[in-house]
Amino acid sequence: xxxxxxxxxxxxxxxxxxxxxxxxxxxxxxxxxxxxxxxxxxxxxxxxxxxxxxxxxxxxxxxxxxxxxxxxxxxxxxxxxxxxxxxxxxxxxxxxxxxxxxxxxxxxxxxxxxxxxxxxxxxxxxxxxxxxxxxxxxxxxxxxxxxxxxxxxxxxxxxxxxxxxxxxxxxxxxxxxxxxxxxxxxxxxxxxxxxxxxxxxxxxxxxxxxxxxxxxxxxxxxxxxxxxxxxxxxxxxxxxxxxxxxxxxxxxxxxxxxxxxxxxxxxxxxxxxxxxxxxxxxxxxxxxxxxxxxxxxxxxxxxxxxxxxxxxxxxxxxxxxxxxxxxxxxxxxxxxxxxxxxxxxxxxxxxxxxxxxxxxxxxxxxxxxxxxxxxxxxxxxxxxxxxxxxxxxxxxxxxxxxxxxxxxxxxxxxxxxxxxxxxxxxxxxxxxxxxxxxxxxxxxxxxxxxxxxxxxxxxxxxxxxxxxxxxxxxxxxxxxxxxxxxxxxxxxxxxxxxxxxxxxxxxxxxxxxxxxxxxxxxxxxxxxxxxxxxxxxxxxxxxxxxxxxxxxxxxxxxxxxxxxxxxxxxxxxxxxxxxxxxxxxxxxxxxxxxxxxxxxxxxxxxxxxxxxxxxxxxxx
Amino acid sequence: xxxxxxxxxxxxxxxxxxxxxxxxxxxxxxxxxxxxxxxxxxxxxxxxxxxxxxxxxxxxxxxxxxxxxxxxxxxxxxxxxxxxxxxxxxxxxxxxxxxxxxxxxxxxxxxxxxxxxxxxxxxxxxxxxxxxxxxxxxxxxxxxxxxxxxxxxxxxxxxxxxxxxxxxxxxxxxxxxxxxxxxxxxxxxxxxxxxxxxxxxxxxxxxxxxxxxxxxxxxxxxxxxxxxxxxxxxxxxxxxxxxxxxxxxxxxxxxxxxxxxxxxxxxxxxxxxxxxxxxxxxxxxxxxxxxxxxxxxxxxxxxxxxxxxxxxxxxxxxxxxxxxxxxxxxxxxxxxxxxxxxxxxxxxxxxxxxxxxxxxxxxx
Ligand SMILES: Cc1ncc(C[n+]2csc(CCOP(=O)(O)OP(=O)(O)O)c2C)c(N)n1
Ligand code: SF4
Ligand SMILES: [Mg+2]
Numbered sequence: 001x002x003x004x005x006x007x008x009x010x011x012x013x014x015x016x017x018x019x020x021x022x023x024x025x026x027x028x029x030x031x032x033x034x035x036x037x038x039x040x041x042x043x044x045x046x047x048x049x050x051x052x053x054x055x056x057x058x059x060x061x062x063x064x065x066x067x068x069x070x071x072x073x074x075x076x077x078x079x080x081x082x083x084x085x086x087x088x089x090x091x092x093x094x095x096x097x098x099x100x101x102x103x104x105x106x107x108x109x110x111x112x113x114x115x116x117x118x119x120x121x122x123x124x125x126x127x128x129x130x131x132x133x134x135x136x137x138x139x140x141x142x143x144x145x146x147x148x149x150x151x152x153x154x155x156x157x158x159x160x161x162x163x164x165x166x167x168x169x170x171x172x173x174x175x176x177x178x179x180x181x182x183x184x185x186x187x188x189x190x191x192x193x194x195x196x197x198x199x200x201x202x203x204x205x206x207x208x209x210x211x212x213x214x215x216x217x218x219x220x221x222x223x224x225x226x227x228x229x230x231x232x233x234x235x236x237x238x239x240x241x242x243x244x245x246x247x248x249x250x251x252x253x254x255x256x257x258x259x260x261x262x263x264x265x266x267x268x269x270x271x272x273x274x275x276x277x278x279x280x281x282x283x284x285x286x287x288x289x290x291x292x293x294x295x296x297x298x299x300x301x302x303x304x305x306x307x308x309x310x311x312x313x314x315x316x317x318x319x320x321x322x323x324x325x326x327x328x329x330x331x332x333x334x335x336x337x338x339x340x341x342x343x344x345x346x347x348x349x350x351x352x353x354x355x356x357x358x359x360x361x362x363x364x365x366x367x368x369x370x371x372x373x374x375x376x377x378x379x380x381x382x383x384x385x386x387x388x389x390x391x392x393x394x395x396x397x398x399x400x401x402x403x404x405x406x407x408x409x410x411x412x413x414x415x416x417x418x419x420x421x422x423x424x425x426x427x428x429x430x431x432x433x434x435x436x437x438x439x440x441x442x443x444x445x446x447x448x449x450x451x452x453x454x455x456x457x458x459x460x461x462x463x464x465x466x467x468x469x470x471x472x473x474x475x476x477x478x479x480x481x482x483x484x485x486x487x488x489x490x491x492x493x494x495x496x497x498x499x500x501x502x503x504x505x506x507x508x509x510x511x512x513x514x515x516x517x518x519x520x521x522x523x524x525x526x527x528x529x530x531x532x533x534x535x536x537x538x539x540x541x542x543x544x545x546x547x548x549x550x551x552x553x554x555x556x557x558x559x560x561x562x563x564x565x566x567x568x569x570x571x572x573x574x575x576x577x578x579x580x581x582x583x584x585x586x587x588x589x590x591x592x593x594x595x596x597x598x599x600x601x602x603x604x605x606x607x608x609x610x611x612x613x614x615x616x617x618x619x620x
Numbered sequence: 621x622x623x624x625x626x627x628x629x630x631x632x633x634x635x636x637x638x639x640x641x642x643x644x645x646x647x648x649x650x651x652x653x654x655x656x657x658x659x660x661x662x663x664x665x666x667x668x669x670x671x672x673x674x675x676x677x678x679x680x681x682x683x684x685x686x687x688x689x690x691x692x693x694x695x696x697x698x699x700x701x702x703x704x705x706x707x708x709x710x711x712x713x714x715x716x717x718x719x720x721x722x723x724x725x726x727x728x729x730x731x732x733x734x735x736x737x738x739x740x741x742x743x744x745x746x747x748x749x750x751x752x753x754x755x756x757x758x759x760x761x762x763x764x765x766x767x768x769x770x771x772x773x774x775x776x777x778x779x780x781x782x783x784x785x786x787x788x789x790x791x792x793x794x795x796x797x798x799x800x801x802x803x804x805x806x807x808x809x810x811x812x813x814x815x816x817x818x819x820x821x822x823x824x825x826x827x828x829x830x831x832x833x834x835x836x837x838x839x840x841x842x843x844x845x846x847x848x849x850x851x852x853x854x855x856x857x858x859x860x861x862x863x864x865x866x867x868x869x870x871x872x873x874x875x876x877x878x879x880x881x882x883x884x885x886x887x888x889x890x891x892x893x894x895x896x897x898x899x900x901x902x903x904x905x906x907x908x909x910x911x912x913x914x915x916x917x918x919x920x921x922x923x924x925x926x927x928x929x930x931x932x933x934x935x936x937x938x939x940x941x942x943x944x945x946x947x948x949x950x951x952x953x954x955x956x957x958x959x960x961x962x963x964x965x966x967x968x969x970x971x972x973x974x975x976x977x978x979x980x981x982x983x984x
Contacts, residue, residue, distance in 0.1 A: 036981050181979060227983075234980045244975045251971050258730050260722075278962035280969035283730055283955060288755040292722035295715075295752070299695070299726030302713055303734070307726070325716050381975075415980065418972045460711040460727075460734050461646075463690045468659065468706050470714025471698075480661060481706065 003212070004219045010069035011175065011223060012077030015167070016094045017086030017107075019053050019062045022164040027064025029168055029185060033177040035235035035412055038225030039068040042530065044076035044603065045408045049265070049348040056110075056118050061093040070224040074530035074537075076409060078605035084167055086110065086141070092119045100133040105170070107163065109142035137216050141166055148206035152199045162203035169207020176222050179208065231414040238377040238406030239266070241413060242336065243273035245384025247280050250306050252385070253392055253424035257282040258300030259308045260293035262315060265348040266404040267338040270310045290315040294322040294335070301331045302469075304428060304459035306388060310336040313355045314345065320363050323397050325471045327367040327495065330446075330455045332391035332398075332426075334384075335359075335369075339403040341601045350601025351404035353526055354577035359399040360555055360584070366492045368499040370394070371554040373401040375529035378413035380406060383552065385422060390502060392426050395454040401554070403576075405603050406527045429456035429465055434477070445469055445479040452505075453498035500556050509558040513547035514540070519620045521568035522613060523593075525551040525581050528574055528604060535609030544617050551581070557588070565591045570616050572596060574609055641762055641838040641950075644732045645691050652683035659709040665700060670821035670847035674768065675707055677827045685735065685835060692735045695724040697749055699741035700775045701768035701847070718749025721756035721765065728762050729952045735835075738765040743773045746782040746802050753842075754811035759951040760839035764831075767804060767842060768821075770849035771856050778852035785933040790852075805927035805943055808842045809920050815841035816923065817942040821848060822861050826872075826940065833942055839950045859935040871929065873941030878910035879926075881937075889929070897925045899937055915945040 013030070017023045024045055034041050044065040053060030067077035082103045085091040087110035098104070111124060125131050126138055145166040149159040165186070172179055183201050190197035211217050236244075250257035259282065261271045275284040283300070287293035294309040301307030309319065316323075316337050326333045339355045341347025359371050370390050374383035380402055391398040432441035433456060443465040446455050458465040467479060475482035476490055511521070524532045529550050536548045549564055551557065565571055565585065571593045573582040579595035586593055596612050598604060657679040665671045682692065692710040696702035698717035705712030715723050720738045728736040738756075745753045745767045756763060772790070773779040779792040783804065787796040808816045815837040819830040827845065834841035846857045859865045867883040879889040880902060888910040892898035897911065914922060923944035930938035963969075 032979060036979060038981055038983065225983075230983050232976070232980050232982045234977050247969070247974065248971055251969075256730060258726060260726055277969060277974065278959045279966045280971070280974070281959065281963075283959065285726065285729065285955075287722065288751055291719060292725070292752050292755065295719045295722030296726030296729070299713075299723035299728075300730040301726075302693075302711075302723075303727045303731040305730050321716050322719065329713070415976050418975070460693045460731065461688075461691050463688065466690055466709055466711050468661075468708070468712035468714065470705070470712075471716055472714065 003217070006219050006221050008221050008223055009071065010067065010073065011082065011221065012065065012067045012080045013082045013084070013171065014063055014065040014080035014094060014097075015084045016061055016063040016090035017164070018055050018089065019048060019050070019060050020055060021062070021086045022161070023062045023064050023086070026164045026168050027066060029182045030171060030177065031066055031235060031410060032181055032185070033172060033179070034066065034068045035233070036181055037178055039070065039223055040072045040226035040228060040412060041066060041068040041235070041410070042073055042076045043067075043410045044405070046602070047349055056087055056089050056115050058089050058093050058119055061090050063090070063094065068223060070226050072226060072228060074534040075603065075606055078607050084171065086163070086167070088116045088121055088125075089119045091125065092121065095131075098134065101135065103135045103137065104131065105137045105139060105167070107141035107167075108138045109140045139170070139216065144206065144210060145203050148203055149199050152195060152202070154195055154199050158196060159199065162200050165200045165203040166207035166210070169204040169209075170211045171207075172204075173208040173211030174217060174220050176220060179204070228412065229414065233412045233414055235410050236378055236413040237408055237410040238374065238380040238402055239269040239338070239408070240273060241378050242374070242380035242384050242400070242402060243270045245381040246270070246274060246308055246334070246388070247277055247282060248381070248418070248421055249385050249388035249424060250280065250282060252421050253306055253388065253426060255304065255306045255426070257308060258297055258305040259284045259310065260287050260296035260300070261285070261310045262287050262290045262293045264290075264312045264315050266340055266407040267310045267312050267315075267336065269407070270336065270338070290318040291322060294319040294333075298322060298326055298329070298331060298333055301333050302329070302460070304457070306332065306334070306392070308334040308336065310338070312338050312340050313342045313358065316355060316358055316362065323369060324363040324365060324367045326397035327363070327369060328471045329469050330395045330495075331457070332395055334387055334391055334398055334400060336384075336400045336402065338407045339401060341599065347601045349404065351527065351603060352576050352599055352601065353401075353403055353528070354580065354599065355401060356525070356554065356577065356580040357583070359401055366496060368496050369397050369399055369555065370499055370502055371399040371401060373526040373552060373554060374406060375526060375550055375552065377406050377409050377411045381413070381416070385424070386552070389422055389424055392424055393454065393505075394452055394498060394502060395457060396499065401526060403527050426457065428462065429458035430462060432464060443467060444477045446474055447477050448494070453494060453501060503556040503559045506553045506556075506558055508560045509549050509551065509564050511547050511549045511564055512536075515545050518545040518547040519569040520545070520572065520613065520617050521547045521549060521565070521570070522572045522574065523549045523551065523565075523581070523585070524574055525554055528576065531604035531606050531609055532574055534606030535604070535613055538606060538610035539613045539617070542614075544614055546613050546617060554581070554584075562589045565589050569620050570594060572613060572616055574604060574612070576604070639685060639836045641836060642685065642687060642735055645735050646688045646733060647686050648688045652686070652689070654680045654683065656689060657682050657709050659707050661706045663707050664703065666851050668850040669700070670770065670849065671701055671704070671768065673821045673824065674766070674827065674845055674847060675704065677824050678766075678831065679708070681828050681831045684832065687735055691733055692737070693727060694737045694739055695720045695727065696739040697741070697744035698775065699744045699773070700849070701739055701741040702744060704739040718744050718747070719752060720744070721749065721752040721763065724763050725756055725759070725761045725951075729955050732762070732952050732956055736763050738763050740765065740767050741774070742767065742769040742771060742783040742804070743781045746804060746807065750782075754807070757808055757811040757813040757840050757842060760814050760948050761951040762839060762953075764834050764841045765843065767844045768847040769804060769844050770847045770853055772849050772853035774849045774852055783932070801932055803927055803932060804842070804844045806924060809924045809927060809944060813842050813944065814839045814946050814948045815942070816944045817841070818844045818846070818938075818940045820846045820857060820860055820940060830942065833945065837945060839948060857935060860938055860940075869936050869938060871937055871939040873913050873915070873926065873939050873943065875913055875915040875942065875945070878907060878912050880910065889926075897929055899929070915942045918946060920944060
């Protein structure tokens, strides 16, 4: 039987099942196949905070959405065009996100009366007509998998567990994905259990063959590779890119990296990753708590290392006092906050951008800290290097604000040429830097570089530069304890001026305004870049005029920020918080920014942003 | 050896030092004196404060180590005691309340060429910083922690601390404190410390001898120093200092020696019926019944039992000296070894190949 092959330009697939069904792995594999095929892609894993939430329940549903295309794309897609639902809970939890006409592949084996009742299906949705608007492919995935593995010497349970690989095989057939990498992956993953490895490979192939032979799937689809800029690519998640950025920063600075960290979702993977790279002179220290994590990083920074601490919002709250100390000590330090839903424990596995004001102001006293935010998963690499550059050059703690969406989502990443990465080398102080009135040469730890206002970094072991620093206010220059009013006023202003001065050393805010006469500007920061840009594209494709600008540096803002904001009649600020950037822009520049906010633990949808932008354009 | 003219450490600059914990720290050929370790800062403790004596003892002792002073770092938290680093002409950091062990851990575990000291108070180390203290101890980071115990919050003007006796009347406890106190030695032993000692601010010789042993110890050394706060808790340790009482209440521990005390050594420590330690007259029980101190015992039982002897209110039968001194791999060494082994096994990391991974595709 030869089947019809259709060319399409993009697909959004969502794999959904129980937490224990291996949906994240399935999604990762499909992503990897898709990446190596050369499509542009963007992913959105979505999973519960519980490791194994009760089976078959709505809270236990774990999903992985993947958008891939033959052109460059910006988001994981607003709505899946294909849903793979491994059980009734997965169907129920996801059906409302599907547009009419979407394809649904369901595992009918799991649609027992009990399983359906558990999620509130009184009648079988596959039979009662409630899904008539969709294209249902009812496939007994479990039975087919178990049958395919009949000759393997494995338990029924192990056979059933391979059903995700059967589904992956079927989807790989449906979209003409290359299969070698998945087969190699399975063999490696189960290297110690060769029978299980073979069984999974067999299930994967059985899924593929099922697609080819069954009448249930009459058509398969081809999505041509995307024409991305020339280069060598890999697929990468934000956390991995960020980890590599930290390693790269250490290499380019020719400094050892010291990570002090306490595990917390969604930042832990950075700790896990860096722990693997000791041969890059990277030390990782799993501390007893967040305070010790930053403390150790700061201690190492005093000793001349690139100190880093990684955490999420609750951890930043604990670190606040130590960040203030770093501000006062004026030592380089990176504080990576992979933001998640708050307040308190909030939504550990879901994304949010609600720590901007915490990063900006969450300390006692006047304690300015530069802030850098990556915009895409791959950009986490460059943003980490940029944060390190600022920290090292200005001798200051720097916040790097990633979030759960960037951390776990992935995209193709053009691998940079390492020789072209910025040179981050620093010079430690080696000599006295001051002459007293009687001509004695002394070292003054707080005598600043007149250009950057950075103080010298004199590390222990340097003879003649012995000095004491601390969190108590210190005299300008000498660094000795000093409580005088005028000195404190001067030091507070000087620390602020140092951070403000970084504005001279960062790129101007770029505006994308193709027609040059838009009246509405959309500004964002961090991970909303993709959805905002996608929304802007939609508006433009329908003839709307809108400009877009996106902040990478949030403290200080780029020097031209005011000029940019004031050029437009209306400024829209979409954020996954209740208006934190908007508050800063309003306060700093007196612009009547229009906030658009959502805190649903999910990234914006391009369509809703397009709608918002369109509304404002019509209003002007 | 006079405190002011100590020669370069033990066996000299290149030989095996008498301080195994410091073999990686560069030695000086110059003769150091106490004065070399005094900074130009005016010391601002209250006149009569026990901190002065400790400062002098430390400054007097350091020349004995024969280290280059730029390779010595003092890290402290917050409190009167934590002002200590400002007065030392070494590298130093006066950090935030309770966090010095964490900060020092980062420094010591990334710089094996440094001799890192932590100065902390009873509130700093045992209240706000209790968590960091116990974890530094169990990790056995190469830190020497000097815990100045005055059984009071000095800097905040006299509230009770975690080592204050219960019932203590202070500004925050006008009707007496309800808290049961910590015994820092017991806490440290319970936290898997490898070196635990106690000494007294006023006994320069004893203090110096304990510092010497602590400095030699590879790993974390906790030295509790009874320190008089003459403003807010004056006389807290008087029984241990008063020439009339001190010999009868202080039990001086010496490794390998039967534990006796009293002016004429007339008292001793024995095993009681239940196996716990008791105090008895030597004449009554005989010398064979005396417990012999073994600071090197792997099992912390004896050290712990000794730590329970002293009465924290009356100071009666307070052991001083080294309770426990055992060897266990040092955290910094293990961390450095992991880096070295990984580098030896895989070669120095290559950034380009790391970031490329093994699943790439090329677009022309
Ligand atoms: C976060 C924080 N909380 C409270 C304080 C106030 N504070 C400073 S020192 C101190 C207690 C110090 O007591 P201790 O450690 O025993 O030191 P001492 O002054 O007795 O030497 C307190 C509560 C502070 N500086 N920082
Ligand atoms: S308050 Fe007490 S501990 Fe603090 S300096 Fe004065 S005497 Fe010393
Ligand atoms: Mg105290």
